[in-house]
Amino acid sequence: MSELVIEMDDVSYIYPDGYMALQKVDLKIAKGERLAILGPNGAGKSTLLMLLNGLYKPSEGKVSVLGIPTSNENLSTIRRDVGLVFQDPDDQLFSPTLWEDVCYGPLNMGLSEEEARRRALDALSAVGMMGYEEKPPHHLSAGEKKRAAIATVLAMEPKVLVLDEPTANLDPKGRFELMSLLHGLRNSRDMTFIVATHDVNFVPMVADRVYVLNKGRVIAEGSLREIFSSQRIMSEASLEPPIIAQLFQLLAAGNNALVKSLPLTVGEALSELSLYYRSSGNKSLQLTKNC
Amino acid sequence: MIGSFLKAFQEIVYVERYAASDGLLQRIDPRVKLCSVAALIFSAVAVRTLIPLAILLVAVAAVCIASKIPLKFFFLRTTIFIPIFAGVIALPLPFITLGTPLATVGYGDFILTVTREGAYRAGQFTLRVWTCVALSILLMLTTRFSKLIQAMENFRFPKVFVTMMAVTYRFIFLFINETFRMALAKESRTVTRLRWKGNVKSLANMIATLFIRAHERGERVYLAMVARGYAGTIRSPNTMKYVQRDWVFACLSILLCLTVLSVEYLHLGGL
Numbered sequence: 043m044s045e046l047v048i049e050m051d052d053v054s055y056i057y058p059d060g061y062m063a064l065q066k067v068d069l070k071i072a073k074g075e076r077l078a079i080l081g082p083n084g085a086g087k088s089t090l091l092m093l094l095n096g097l098y099k100p101s102e103g104k105v106s107v108l109g110i111p112t113s114n115e116n117l118s119t120i121r122r123d124v125g126l127v128f129q130d131p132d133d134q135l136f137s138p139t140l141w142e143d144v145c146y147g148p149l150n151m152g153l154s155e156e157e158a159r160r161r162a163l164d165a166l167s168a169v170g171m172m173g174y175e176e177k178p179p180h181h182l183s184a185g186e187k188k189r190a191a192i193a194t195v196l197a198m199e200p201k202v203l204v205l206d207e208p209t210a211n212l213d214p215k216g217r218f219e220l221m222s223l224l225h226g227l228r229n230s231r232d233m234t235f236i237v238a239t240h241d242v243n244f245v246p247m248v249a250d251r252v253y254v255l256n257k258g259r260v261i262a263e264g265s266l267r268e269i270f271s272s273q274r275i276m277s278e279a280s281l282e283p284p285i286i287a288q289l290f291q292l293l294a295a296g297n298n299a300l301v302k303s304l305p306l307t308v309g310e311a312l313s314e315l316s317l318y319y320r321s322s323g324n325k326s327l328q329l330t331k332n333c
Numbered sequence: 334m335i336g337s338f339l340k341a342f343q344e345i346v347y348v349e350r351y352a353a354s355d356g357l358l359q360r361i362d363p364r365v366k367l368c369s370v371a372a373l374i375f376s377a378v379a380v381r382t383l384i385p386l387a388i389l390l391v392a393v394a395a396v397c398i399a400s401k402i403p404l405k406f407f408f409l410r411t412t413i414f415i416p417i418f419a420g421v422i423a424l425p426l427p428f429i430t431l432g433t434p435l436a437t438v439g440y441g442d443f444i445l446t447v448t449r450e451g452a453y454r455a456g457q458f459t460l461r462v463w464t465c466v467a468l469s470i471l472l473m474l475t476t477r478f479s480k481l482i483q484a485m486e487n488f489r490f491p492k493v494f495v496t497m498m499a500v501t502y503r504f505i506f507l508f509i510n511e512t513f514r515m516a517l518a519k520e521s522r523t524v525t526r527l528r529w530k531g532n533v534k535s536l537a538n539m540i541a542t543l544f545i546r547a548h549e550r551g552e553r554v555y556l557a558m559v560a561r562g563y564a565g566t567i568r569s570p571n572t573m574k575y576v577q578r579d580w581v582f583a584c585l586s587i588l589l590c591l592t593v594l595s596v597e598y599l600h601l602g603g604l
Binding site for chain 2: 092095097118121122126128130132133134135136137138139141142145146147149150151155158159162176178179180194195198
């Protein structure tokens with residue numbers, strides 16, 4: 043395994059009211075990975091993310107970021123390296139204008155105004171929000187707010203980008219734009235991505251590996267296909283596989299030859315189907331090439 | 334009803350329609366504007382006769398036109414606030430001030446006399462408040478709120494005060510909208526008319542819920558700030574620069590203040 047970016051070792055977290063949000067979580071994330079933390083509401087996903095950035099300290103166990111433990115004296119380094127995008131952009135965007143919000147992180151890092159300006163411009167252009175600098179956040183749409191929130195973190199040029207329920211409250215357009223943005227970032231920046239979500243259809247678009255969390259415990263870890271094809275894991279975590287996978291599981295039940303590897307996205311389903319029809323000599327699916 | 338009230342309020346506070354146009358005041362540095370308006374308000378408060386106030390009002394109207402704000406709109410916006418600020422104090426003045434009687438109202442033993450001096454005092458007071466309100470509204474209409482906050486920061490206003498202003502402005506409508514949604518949700522489940530006591534109780538519940546939500550939101554915003562390195566002070570980018578026209582405007586404002594004060598204290602106006 044290449045260099046570890048995040049390492050959680052036997053981590054438990056207990057809230058001040060005694061609620062145990064995480065129990066003995068072990069987690070390892072390598073540099074450049076795209077990881078999803080999947081789990082139903084209340085599974086402890088957000089708590090886990092707060093631990094990555096040092097906002098919460100583990101009640102038991104150890105959290106390390108790039109080999110450095112998340113103790114008080116390392117917090118400034120860790121917060122620079124791990125950029126956390128909150129679920130509700132209204133929590134994240136608190137300044138009177140977007141520009142001030144994007145500059146907030148870099149200026150807090152002690153960078154010069156010139157450098158903060160460069161980074162802010164770079165982050166705004168990366169999320170396609172140039173020209174919105176002087177806008178107050180309350181004048182932005184939900185999708186724009188989400189992209190703006192990502193920009194505020196990108197401006198800190200983190201090594202790890204952590205997103206909490208990024209598709210929450212987004213309409214289809216906002217969702218699509220977010221997906222393209224994450225793809226673009228993946229191609230243009232050398233970052234590790236961690237996405238916490240219960241949106242199973244979104245996971246295959248943004249992750250290659252999954253940790254499944256339920257009631258504060260990691261109940262499974264593996265590749266997308268391993269996780270989504272396991273009936274046991276899905277029902278234990280009260281989740282369902284992506285809708286495409288469900289369809290193909292049903293189709294495969296009647297025709298074993300149809301599915302060689304379980305498709306999780308529309309694109310994968312199309313190539314799977316065209317392979318099947320080509321091998322069975324049927325030309326009727328050629329239309330799909332235009333899709 | 335609540336909906337339309339909220340919308341109107343939102344329009345007044347949030348829509349920065351005139352702040353975005355390129356009129357005279359919009360181009361002036363917010364720091365200069367803030368100081369000028371403060372000085373002019375000070376002058377307005379310091380004078381007691383009508384002519385200096387009239388001079389100020391004419392100047393405000395002229396600047397208003399130069400700043401591309403329709404006078405009718407401006408007039409209406411300023412007069413809305415007059416009854417709130419001045420009405421309560423100005424209304425009894427004509428009756429309680431001693432002087433030459435002008436007219437009497439009421440009958441029997443209840444006779445109120447309006448005096449010439451009283452009417453003058455009431456008029457002068459209302460005009461003074463109106464001038465101050467007009468000046469403040471002119472500043473608000475032509476300046477983005479974020480710029481005002483920056484100007485305050487620049488003048489080293491107490492950090493806590495500036496941060497509180499900024500955060501209040503950012504979140505107040507989030508909470509007003511939340512209240513509105515809660516009221517709607519309650520309304521949608523209200524079948525019979527609640528008695529007064531029931532209404533008060535549900536209002537109290539709503540206030541308590543809102544308080545908890547505000548507290549939770551505050552916690553989350555704080556965490557989001559800490560996640561980006563907040564450690565007690567907010568550093569904002571400084572994007573403001575004085576240019577020549579700012580100095581010219583500042584000089585003109587000082588000149589106007591001096592004119593108003595000299596008309597008042599050197600008795601140049603006559604009245």
